[in-house]
Amino acid sequence: MGFSDLDSLSDVVERKGYDDNSVTGQTLGALLDRQLGWLRGSNLEDSMPLGKVVASLVVLLATDTEGVEALGGSLAIGASDTDGALIDLDTCQQNSSYSTILQSSIQNLRILSSTTPKPQFIITPLNESHVQAAVICSRQHGFQIRVRSGGHDYEGLSSVSDIPFIIVDMSSLRSVDVNVDDQTAWVQSGAAIGELYYRIAEKSRKLGFPAGVCDTIGVGGHFSGGGYGFLTRKYGLASDNIIDARIIDVNGKILNRESMGEDLFWAIRGAGAAGFGIILSWKIKLVPVPDVVTVFILNRPIEEGASKLVYRWQHIADKLNEDLFVRITISSDIANKTINAAFESLYLGGVDELLQLMEQSFPELGLKKNDCTQMSWIESIIYLYNLQSDKGLEVLLEKNQRKSFYKAKSDYVKEPISEIVLEGIWERFRKVEVPVMILTPNGGKMKEISEQETPYPHREGNIYEIQYLAYWDGGDAAANENINWIKELYSYMTPHVSKSPRAAYANYRDLDLGTNENCHANCPEAMDWGHKYFKSNFERLVQVKTKVDPTNFFRHEQSIPPLTI
Incomplete structure (x- = not known):
């Protein structure tokens, strides 16, 4: 299909029985005129693959398909639903708004250099059929798809590719439907976890969900890779509480848990769904939270015994009452020229109970009542992520990203690290x-x-998980310095963390662990990083991938490969 086909799109309207004077006919006519005008004014040629895929998308989406299907390699137009929803072709590279839209949800500025590969265009679907059309057209015309939910991928794999690609930006598919009676919710993959928490609290202050703290993370990727949070010790990961999903497969079909089968449903709850299809929405099991929780953030610099406290914490962190979560954030206090360990905690109960538990398990921290604050669970999200509490709960609906240049890595620890090693970290x-x-x-x-x-797989036997981060202000020299620094720290930690394999968390993406060359790989090439992320589950994931996407259409630099391509 080329641009010439678009000149006769009025035939489509006629074949579907629409009168030029009808509301539907007028709507379609206006939409087609708009798209044709853009295409004719663009620099795309009819013979170019990009021109072909855009033309195909216009045909599909100007009539808004329901259940788009690939029939004998051709595109079939389904029933019309003229809600005015189209792909926004203004997001092609030739348009002035392109860069703004591309950068809108990218958190890591490291991937936004002038030499970073850019998508040919960005599709922002307004309903599920638009996503189906994007899959079918991209597959027909040889474009790679990158799916973006919240834009938090640490290596930018939701927004960058070395081969010709488009971005399917799910940010407009963000509805949250909470059912208080059966304590479940359907949440579309473009929603952020802050929105999810807010919508739950709107309906009930007695329900919550165990996911992350950063409010702008998109649920599409976060849930599919695991999803840590302050409720993890009580209820597990976000992925442990998914009970159904809607996904678009390689054929453009929408599947739920029953129709996709248990193997694929298993795979998308922890291995990252982007290598298997496009998640449209998750059905999640909500969890009970008390009316009152207690929080504290207690800072201890190394001059006040931080090394001994961190060392002691390692002996009790995984053994505390499951209602009590205490993590540590270690950072450089530039103003005071020291290193600080911040003990950050959520307790599912009142302050008096918390003080009693801490006195029994971790008296060395010296926690006092005036260090603690009682509040609701939803308020604790705002407190623990240091959001502006004076804005009320509505701050969770804001879409402001905390953008920065950074590099991250991860580890798991099975035995306490000695104070001498901790001093080496400082x-x-x-x-x-x-x-x-x-x-x-x-x-x-x-x-x-x-x-x-x-x-x-990182369950019993692991005391805690480490996330390493290095931030900088920009510039090649600073980037090289900080990336080399984090690599050296990672090397220093080798004897003190998990082994065979040295485990890593897939949601903290790290391309240093290995990549699929040119987005393709056979299993031996992927086994190293695959076992770090998934241990022995990697082999089963390969089998699932081979079954559902044998040609490896859905892929990125660290996606699960099929057995053969």
Whole structure:
């Protein structure tokens, strides 16, 4: 299909029985005129693959398909639903708004250099059929698809590719439907977790969900890779609480849990769904939360015994009552020229109970009543992520990204790290401006779930997970300095973390672990990073991938490969 086909699109309207004087006919006519005008004014040629795929998308979406199907390699137009929803062709590279839209949800500025590959165009679907059309047309015309929910992928794999690609930006598909009676919710993949929390609290202050703290993370990617949060020790990961999903497969079909089968449903709950299809929405199981929770953030610089406190924390973090979550954020305090360990906690109960538990388990921290604050669970999200509390709960609906240049890595720890090793970490922290380590405890519900229950395997036997981060202000020299620094710290930690494999968290994407060359790989090439993320579950994931997407259409630099391509 080329541009010449578009000149006779009025035939489509006529074949479907629409009168030029009807509302539907007028709507279609206006939409087609708009798209034809843009196409004729663009620099795209009829013979170009991009021209062909745009032309195909216009035909499909100007009539808004329901259940778009690939029939004998051709595109079939389904029943019309003229709600005015089209792909926004203004997001092609030739348009002045292109860069704004491209950058709108990218959190890591490291991937926004002038040499970074850019998508040919960005599709912002307004309903599910638009996503189907994008899949079918891209597959026909040889374009790679990158799916973007919240834009938080640490290596930018939702927004960047070295081969010709388009972005399907799910940000307009963000509805949240909460059912208080059966304690479930359907949430579309373009919603952020802050929106999800807000919508739950709108309906009930007695329900919550165990996902992350950063309010702008998109649920599409976050849930599919695991999803840590302050409720993890009580209820497990976000992915452990998914009970159904809607996904578009390689053929453009919409599947739910029943129609996709348990193997694919298993795979998308921990291995990242972008290598298997496009998640439209998740059905999640909500969890009970008390009327009152207690929070504290207690800072301890190294001059006040932070090393001993971190060392002691390692012995109790995964053994605390499952209602109590205490993580540590270690950072450089530039103003005071020191290293600070912040003990950040959520307790599902009142302050008096918390103080009693802390006195029994971790008296060394010296927690006092005036260090603690009682509030509702939804308010704790705002407090723990340091959002502006004076804006009320509506701050969770804001879409402002905290953008920065950074590089991240991850580890899992099975035995406490000695104070001497911790001192070595502090020494390294003094060499760059904004180093961060976040220590997230395991235990509780996490150790009760088997390694094979979902693709996420880092359960019993792990005391805590480490996230390493290095931030900088920009520039090649600063980038090289900080990336080399985090690599050296990662090397320093080798003897003190998990082994065979040295495990990593898939949601903290790290391309240093290995990539699929040119987005393709055979299994031996992917096994190293695959086992770090998924351990023995990697082999089952390969089998699932081979079954549902044998030609590897849905792929990126660290997606699960099929057995053969």
